[in-house]
Amino acid sequence: MAWGCRGVPAVLALCAAAWSCAAGPAPERDQPFRVPPGWAHAGRVSPGHDVQLTLALRQRGTGRLARLVGAVSDPRSPQYGRYLSLEQVRDLVQPSPAALMAVLKWLRGHGVEDCRSVATLDFLECRMLASTAERLLPGAEFHRYVKGQHSVVRSPLPYAVPEELAEHLDFVGGLHRFPAERKVVSRAWAKKAAEPRQRDGGRAAFHLGVTPSIIRKRYNMTAGDVGLLPNNSQACAQFLEQYFHQADLAEFMQLFGSSFGHRSEVDQVVGHQGRGKAGLEASLDVEYIMSTGANISTWVFSNAGTDRPLELPRGCSHVSRWVWHRHAACCSGTLALCMKTLS
Secondary structure: OOOOOOOOOOOHHHOOOOOOEEOOOOOOHHHOOOOOOOOOOEOHHHHHHHHEEEEEOOOOOOOHHHHHHHHHHHHOOOOOOOOOOOOHHHHOOOOOOOHHHHHHHHHHHOOEEEEEEEOOOOEEEEEEHHHHHHOOOOOOOEEEEOOOOEEEEEEEOOOOOOOHHHOOOOEOOOOOOOOOOOOOOOHHHHHHHHHHHOOOOOOOOOOOOHHHHHHHOOOEEEEEOOOOOOOOOOEEEEEOOOOHHHHHHHHHHHHOOOOOOOOOOOOOEEEEEOOOOOEHHHHHHHHHHHHHHOOOEEEEEEEEOOOOEEEEEEEOOOOOOOOOOHHHHHHOOOOOOOOOOOO
């Protein structure tokens, strides 16, 4: 089994005994399959078609992790700023040896060899034939759907896992959800802003909606509530070819940042920063984070993420966070940067 980042203990990889395939519970009963508008069904794929699945293993210590995140983020806590290393996070949340043993035994029993893990051992990304995946997950059927030049393979039917694995798996990604619709920033707001600004001596006289000043007022933030220390920092992440642009950020701050001290540029971009139109979600994230956490050094972590779109359960947006998460887990020696987004 080809493991990426850090290998699963060798003793687990030796477990190749056959596994019972009796259909058990469906992990995502609350997530019905829906074909978004514009996607057309193109038929069932051949049994030999290659598919990719992501197995989310049940984490441990999530309650304690949530408390630690709160503590290191609270200036009143003695643990403020004492971020966990990647190794400490792994020790806290990694699945139990019994869970890893059970999942690997199940995969090996179906001949699945091409898998990669992350340092925290809570995700497995596996490639296999469609026929193998359908035996692995009773009920699943893989069909192709197309929209323009885009094509995805999904299962319109619910899947199940063996009863013995229900307590070890949260969900299996790569079956139901479709890539999110990309949106681009409309520059109409900037054009509308120009006219009243010119008439009113530079003051914006139109109603855009929830502007930074409204958010700051809601949270009782004054003009003095801005970052003043040189070691203040914050970060956000962007996915699915959603990119911000420095020029848009500077223009946004010129329009809406006059009442508080602020920065008009992101200090560093980690990853690929694409060209072309700015993405709506990425732009709003950067602009409103830098308006609320004003005058604070800001980094943006960028991942295009269109090659392996994965899904997250219970209302999470359909993005390739897996690719970014795996990269961060493999390549970061510390988790000192706290990723934050606002919508």
